[in-house]
Amino acid sequence: MERERAVKYRRLGRTDLKVSVVGVGTWQFGGDWGKDFAQDEVDAMLARARELGINLIDTSACYGPDHLSEALIGKFLEGQRREDWIIATKFGHVRGWKPDEVRRTIEDSLRALRTDYLDILQFHSGSDEDFDTEGLWEMLQRQVEAGKLRHLGTSIGYNDNLYETAKSMEVGVSVIQVVYNRLDRKPEERVFPSCQEQDLGVLARVPLASGFLSGKYGPDATFPDNDVRSGRDRERIRSTVEQVQKIKEAEVPDGMEMAQWALAWCLTHPAVTCVIPGCKSVQQVESNAGAADLDRVPDDHKQAWE
Numbered sequence: 001m002e003r004e005r006a007v008k009y010r011r012l013g014r015t016d017l018k019v020s021v022v023g024v025g026t027w028q029f030g031g032d033w034g035k036d037f038a039q040d041e042v043d044a045m046l047a048r049a050r051e052l053g054i055n056l057i058d059t060s061a062c063y064g065p066d067h068l069s070e071a072l073i074g075k076f077l078e079g080q081r082r083e084d085w086i087i088a089t090k091f092g093h094v095r096g097w098k099p100d101e102v103r104r105t106i107e108d109s110l111r112a113l114r115t116d117y118l119d120i121l122q123f124h125s126g127s128d129e130d131f132d133t134e135g136l137w138e139m140l141q142r143q144v145e146a147g148k149l150r151h152l153g154t155s156i157g158y159n160d161n162l163y164e165t166a167k168s169m170e171v172g173v174s175v176i177q178v179v180y181n182r183l184d185r186k187p188e189e190r191v192f193p194s195c196q197e198q199d200l201g202v203l204a205r206v207p208l209a210s211g212f213l214s215g216k217y218g219p220d221a222t223f224p225d226n227d228v229r230s231g232r233d234r235e236r237i238r239s240t241v242e243q244v245q246k247i248k249e250a251e252v253p254d255g256m257e258m259a260q261w262a263l264a265w266c267l268t269h270p271a272v273t274c275v276i277p278g279c280k281s282v283q284q285v286e287s288n289a290g291a292a293d294l295d296r297v298p299d300d301h302k303q304a305w306e
């Protein structure tokens with residue numbers, strides 16, 4: 001059996017949070033990734049994450065019907081020390097962006113997560129117009145002052161959204177979530193420099209390019225109807241798999257699991273604080289946690305860990 005190691009931690013931008021460099025993405029718990037999750041499966045995955053030192057869970061009010069992903073996490077959290085976890089959730093897709101509706105979404109998320117505060121509440125990939133909804137950020141600031149929210153974040157929809165990123169400090173946002181992976185480096189151009197300038201925490205989402213950067217899919221991969229990837233056209237899948245194969249041959253050291261390499265690759269950019277791979281099993285949680293294992297990251301990929 002592989003030697004057990006704990007993940008590393010970093011300061012999340014200008015917040016007072018120390019996050020594990022690998023978190024757990026939980027869109028999957030909502031049932032959109034070809035599989036429904038029972039409570040005991042979620043408990044086992046999150047308990048294993050905890051053992052490995054992972055302390056960040058990313059979810060959303062809209063993952064699954066009736067806050068399903070949040071509710072599964074909430075039931076798990078009941079048996080936990082709340083302060084051991086950093087819970088990041090999102091608003092916007094369930095009730096929209098108007099301040100009163102967002103306030104109700106927050107109450108529903110708190111209920112589902114069985115907690116009285118959220119560590120990070122993120123604007124969930126709305127348009128720039130949604131971002132500028134009158135009174136939205138003022139209302140959120142009041143929730144921070146009331147102790148219901150610790151920090152505000154923005155999960156930008158397209159990964160070159162400089163408008164929302166650049167406004168972070170103005171509206172009180174200290175965390176940006178953005179698509180970033182070896183196949184999609186767009187944030188390096190404008191979004192990451194803005195994050196670094198404002199000292200924002202960066203959560204890299206879709207770090208495995210929806211699973212393709214694990215290298216396990218061939219050009220004829222198909223997905224069940226209840227999997228978000230089922231709608232992808234064949235050409236897009238073929239071209240993605242082709243790129244992944246080239247990267248595997250040229251860049252992934254022999255003997256290294258490609259999924260771990262792909263996560264470690266994201267973490268080498270100095271703007272990135274944490275990766276939040278979506279997980280479907282204990283085995284994936286273990287593999288992903290292993291990405292923080294310094295000894296397995298090639299020298300030229302190392303950077304200072306706290």
Ligand SMILES: NC(=O)c1ccc[n+]([C@@H]2O[C@H](COP(=O)([O-])OP(=O)(O)OC[C@H]3O[C@@H](n4cnc5c(N)ncnc54)[C@H](OP(=O)(O)O)[C@@H]3O)[C@@H](O)[C@H]2O)c1
Binds near residue numbers: 025026033157
């Ligand atoms: N707008 C937003 O704010 C937004 C949008 C998207 C995602 N997110 C967040 O970001 C998280 C991550 O993004 P994502 O889930 O879309 O994409 P991802 O992390 O790139 O890919 C997740 C998929 O990769 C596969 N996988 C995970 N670990 C693996 C491993 N070690 N080895 C092999 N395969 C592995 C699993 O699917 P299979 O095993 O079925 O291949 C899993 O469902 C989400 O869970 C969610 O929390 C937020």
